Amino acid sequence: xxxxxxxxxxxxxxxxxxxxxxxxxxxxxxxxxxxxxxxxxxxxxxxxxxxxxxxxxxxxxxxxxxxxxxxxxxxxxxxxxxxxxxxxxxxxxxxxxxxxxxxxxxxxxxxxxx
Amino acid sequence: xxxxxxxxxxxxxxxxxxxxxxxxxxxxxxxxxxxxxxxxxxxxxxxxxxxxxxxxxxxxxxxxxxxxxxxxxxxxxxxxxxxxxxxxxxxxxxxxxxxxxxxxxxxxxxxxx
Numbered sequence: 042x043x044x045x046x047x048x049x050x051x052x053x054x055x056x057x058x059x060x061x062x063x064x065x066x067x068x069x070x071x072x073x074x075x076x077x078x079x080x081x082x083x084x085x086x087x088x089x090x091x092x093x094x095x096x097x098x099x100x101x102x103x104x105x106x107x108x109x110x111x112x113x114x115x116x117x118x119x120x121x122x123x124x125x126x127x128x129x130x131x132x133x134x135x136x137x138x139x140x141x142x143x144x145x146x147x148x149x150x151x152x153x154x155x
Numbered sequence: 156x157x158x159x160x161x162x163x164x165x166x167x168x169x170x171x172x173x174x175x176x177x178x179x180x181x182x183x184x185x186x187x188x189x190x191x192x193x194x195x196x197x198x199x200x201x202x203x204x205x206x207x208x209x210x211x212x213x214x215x216x217x218x219x220x221x222x223x224x225x226x227x228x229x230x231x232x233x234x235x236x237x238x239x240x241x242x243x244x245x246x247x248x249x250x251x252x253x254x255x256x257x258x259x260x261x262x263x264x265x266x267x268x
Binding site: 045081082083084085086089099100131133138139141142143144145146147148149 | 157159164187189196197198199200201204244246248253254255256257258259260261
């Protein structure tokens with residue numbers, strides 16, 4: 042039981058490049074989330090999903106896209122990377138949308154946009 | 156607009172002593188509060204929570220206190236152990252947006268032997 046896994050661990054992108062951050066969970070959770078954490082700031086919700094095929098915007102969705110074709114996977118897409126997207130990205134999953142103590146987080150992807 | 160603030164970026168404490176972490180919030184519509192712990196290169200993990208209808212919740216060495224009138228909560232760790240060295244995040248949930256959390260920036264705790 043690996044929990045929530047994220048790849049890559051670290052990536053450097055040039056401005057304007059695109060990439061996909063991968064997230065997979067093996068706990069059969071319906072709910073999945075993407076957060077970003079900027080230096081000196083708290084985590085902010087980018088997108089979340091309540092099940093396969095259903096996604097919704099969080100607090101800071103601009104510049105990102107998501108899809109949820111399976112229960113296990115919730116990739117985050119950056120289409121045109123900008124320096125403002127330099128951050129640490131955390132994926133999480135849970136069995137309840139409103140019981141946040143049930144959220145399991147992945148180890149994070151550190152992204153640097155230059 | 157930072158609605159949840161942890162004004163102390165770091166805290167150093169002797170092993171065996173009490174660690175007190177503080178968190179202030181501005182939105183009176185927050186009804187549930189959580190603390191998370193994060194080790195380097197790992198994601199946050201849930202530590203303890205408290206509902207706004209309570210003023211204290213205890214779980215082993217960890218106790219969270221809530222002062223609603225002051226919009227302030229604190230996490231007490233007694234006694235502090237070397238394994239408690241981590242970043243601690245305070246988070247709050249809004250009454251009408253209960254899927255979303257507002258996080259503080261975190262406090263790095265170092266427990267000295």
